[in-house]
Amino acid sequence: MDGNHTLGLLMQGLNHVTLQSLVMIGVACVLMYLGIVRKYEPLLLLPIGAGCLLANLPLSPLLAEDGMLRVLYDMGIRNELFPLLIFIGIGALTDFGPLLENPRLVLLGAAGQFGIFLTLLLALLLGFSRPEAASIGIIGAIDGPTSIYVSGLLAPHLLGPITVAAYSYMALVPIILPPIMKLLTTQSERRIRMPYSQRQIRRRTRILFPIVVTVLVGTLVPFATPLIGMLMLGNLMKESGVVERLTQASSNEIANAVTLFLGLAIGSTMVGSEFLKPSTLAILVLGLVAFTVDGVAGVLFAKLLNRLSGGKLNPLIGAAGLSAFPMAARVVQRVAHEEDFENFLLMHAMGANAAGQVASVVAGGVLLALMGAG
């Protein structure tokens, strides 16, 4: 008996291996493969994959009460600290200059959020609850930290699949956007050249911009205050030029450390019993719908603006109205350059992209307000 008991104790790891945990270890390996081999958002997918792997090992002590992954989750996901810290770094890296040079581009940022709300309605039709549907819709922001922030507040049990979907689709921006852009535009539209605007933005304007946006958005959409506040804090530090060390730390050391913690903690939520559900598949599909509709709405709205401007606006830049900064803008430049090697839309696309960054945060705040989150 004692021998059997001892053997049981020694073998308890093997005894607790389940089919679900094996499948999730497979999922973890796929995420790590995508990050390491395919270079899809490796900074996120590798830690998420590792967190998922560690969480699904039998009797994982890392998920116990004082286990490291549980501690990371409690200290940075449950209270939304990690996505907000990352937003400071994003703000410190974002150049709003192209948007300030051409403020009309803010309209494209707004159009790029259409998919969020359409997907929310689709998710409701599929039977998801209102908070769940809002969390799924926010994948359409194509903004990892915003998705984590909103779903962490509204539907924490869906955090794993929503985060994986948000970051996966962010990595797929260069693959998913170009066909949409080409399908919805004519060759002559894609060849429209937009002269580079050389308007000089004063330092005072660059410094006032984050303060004014924070006050404005924070007043109009109070639920967006944490996100927009941290985004603009990072930008204010960058533009002020007087806290170079803090700017560097926010965009490098802090952002890197928090990215590791965030990835591990998100990965730890991907345990088989929560992840291996039909709802996960639905979330991945709906996320793709949200992303696609964002791209379509952005390009179509830009086509409308092109008509109104007498053919001066290249509709391709509408696709940059997403949040995936600066990847979406680069994709726009690449597609335009393929059509006409003398066409450089990059600065205009960057303006639309920066607008998309702000708009997605506002959209997140609007969703939280609609859901009555606190």
Place this chain on the structure above:
Amino acid sequence: MRRYTLGIGGREFVVDVRELDADRFEVAVGEQRFEVTLQGDEDLPDARVTPALPAVGATASAAPKATPPQRTVRPRAAGSSLSALAAPMPGVILELHVKAGDRVERGQAVAVLDAMKMHNLIGAPRAGVIAEVCVAAGQAVGHGDTILRFGD
């Protein structure tokens, strides 16, 4: 801002052109200032200058070679000049793929410009022989700065 020093009929005119927007310029000729709106921008190699100039020679030290009649100022933009290639946006020249004396085809990559952390291939606006490469790898350029000139 760009300064054109024009010699017309033996008199010298200094014209300062400041770009306010993509199609708006402030032009200062001596003490007078004008706000100019650019209505069109195209190369018209066979265009005749109107009104016809008197027989006296007119030279320009920095002005473009042809001035279409419908506009006051010709902006500097990549590929718009047949004699030179200008930077389409601010950035840093990362690589130069050509040197003086090289023959290039239209569209051939001649330089890589790093703008907003994106590597942009800059193509030759026409076929021809490069007379001069005006920038070096690692050099920061502004919008409209000349990257290279053609010799033919």
